[in-house]
Amino acid sequence: MTDWLAAAESQKQNYLEDLMALMRIKSVRDDSAATDEYPLGPGPSQALAAFLEMAEQDGFRTKNIDNVVGYAEWGEGDETLAILAHLDVMPAGKGWDTDPFEPVIKDGNLYGRGASDDKGPGMAAYYALKYLKDQGVAFNKRVRFIVGTDEESDWTGMHRYFEVEPAPTLGFSPDAEFPVINGEKGQVSLKLSVPATNGEDYVLKSFHSGLRFNMVPREAVAEVVVPDAGQVQAAFEQFVDENPIQGEAEPTADGLKLTVIGKAAHGMEPEQGINAGTYLATFLDQYDFAAGAKSFIHFLAKYLHLDTRMKGFDGAYTDPVMGELTMNAGILNFDAENGGDIDMNFRFPKGIGPDELEATVKKVADPLGIAVKQGPSQKPHYVDPSDPIVKTLMDAYIHQSGDKDAKPEVVGGGTYGRLMERGVAFGALMPQTPNTMHQANEYQPVDDLIRSMAIYMEAINNLVTD
Incomplete structure (x- = not known):
């Protein structure tokens, strides 16, 4: 032999x-x-x-x-x-x-x-x-x-x-x-679009996180205008100390530049990563941003942060043979002129499909003024x-x-x-x-x-x- x-x-x-x-x-x-x-x-x-x-x-x-x-x-x-x-x-x-x-x-x-x-x-x-x-x-x-x-x-x-x-x-x-x-498992991505609107006291100038839909974002960077930059910087530094991330707050001419470093991972196992984008959004969600900027931040913080199984959408699903449905928030971008885009990638077992996933996300996104578009998909x-x-x-x-x-x-x-x-x-x-x-x-x-x-x-x- x-x-x-x-x-x-x-x-x-x-x-x-x-x-x-x-x-x-x-x-x-x-x-x-x-x-x-x-x-x-x-x-x-x-x-x-x-x-x-x-x-x-x-x-x-x-x-x-x-x-x-x-x-x-x-x-x-x-x-x-x-x-x-x-x-x-x-x-x-x-x-x-x-x-x-x-x-x-x-x-x-x-x-x-x-x-x-x-x-x-x-x-x-x-x-x-x-x-x-x-x-x-x-x-x-x-x-x-x-x-x-x-x-x-x-x-x-x-x-x-x-x-x-x-x-x-x-x-x-x-x-x-x-x-x-x-x-x-099957795969589908949903692209969410957010209006390019802001409030007055708190302004989200830009937010960028992620390289590909099938990667957990390692880094997130946002530039914000806030009434009290010193207070926000101190709160951010405390937030970083209390969470499994690294971060830095840098003063700008009219506000702050906030950077979060998490951990990248493959989109098929998003629970293995630390999503820098949703952590940064979670920090920002405590402040009085408004309009499209608020919808962008709040959606990431409430529905995507620390959730890779759609539990926040009441959409968790498991097949006894193929296992759990998983969700990855891979690309998270916003700027004050063009609005925001959120690319969500789903890996789904038999028994559920892209149309059902889109409908589940839309129930949450529609009231926030966020549009949802389904991308190409693959069957299990x-x-x-x-x-x-x-x-x-x-x-x-x-x-x-x-x-x-x-x-x-x-x-x-x-x-x-x-x-x-x-x-x-x-x-x-x-x-x-x-x-x-x-x-x-x-x-x-x-x-x-x-x-x-x-x-x-x-x-x-x-x-x-x-």
Whole structure:
């Protein structure tokens, strides 16, 4: 029997070199720099080109589709096994101890944007496939390693792939955690719009918090005009001392600039973060702001602060199989000229849908003069645990990890796996490793990445030789 861990260890040096080269590419979607050549900005397309060039040199058949998605292919057969990863990464944000785009290994951990989500795991799966190819394993299926370039936003690339290429028979996405994610909640975002109106004594000039709808905001900054800046500053400093945040109050020509630092987290588990925006709104809500500014502040403070389950809306919901509905307040902006926008992201199980969520929010928003607009949505996705794709992947994980009690799981994250009827998410976050996706100082233990490569080797081998 093949010692898959030893095989993975033999690939370690080359794997890390190729991975770190990809991590140095700042592959953040940037619509402001989009061109015909770079539809999502230069970074994602450059990462795609670098990956496909590497795969071609490694002997794979490759294809670049519109500079937004591509694949490396090996094997022949009537069935297609797809491995779906992504090369784009979240904005780095602040709070890093190292350069987020200059990966480093410290104390056995690889630090840098993409180490965990998704360049590290994606490249582990790619190296597993490459090893099997190089060893001359006889594939009974066509295998396509497909890489998207905007998984963290609209999935433009992967949707394009499924428009122009045949749908795979089965597959997995190495973009979550072990053991196997056989269920993913549905997703929808609601955009709330607030009028650009203020009172006289208390004026909210600006309020900015959040980078993406699927991140818990780490930082919030507001500029306010207040009658007694000294009193507000003293109250703010006390508020900071009494809460799990950092903060600073700086005098301005006509008021104060208030800054709150919380903790970023993935939007699928917003309870793991500290939402700087809702903390700042909670502080401001005690003062006599008026009109649209008051509605903006009060909505954040009363209905979103410390609530990731819609309890304040009387909208909490749990499905016995897929778990709880979750809510993340991801982007919170207001300025005195243009008004306010609040982007709320929901992960919902079967049994509830986007229209019901919109109606629930509108009951609260309408009386405050806040408009609600529903964005694109994804339905819940579930693959029966008895499906061979689930059983084969579970067997490989259990064999390599020794965790005989492991069971398939349902999560709030959304991966490319849901694009296939028989698609799941599979690794590479180990159960005992902290989840630092979308956070500052994102990392993965190098040993975890190598073990995940061994798991992928065994799993792919069993899938293509059954």
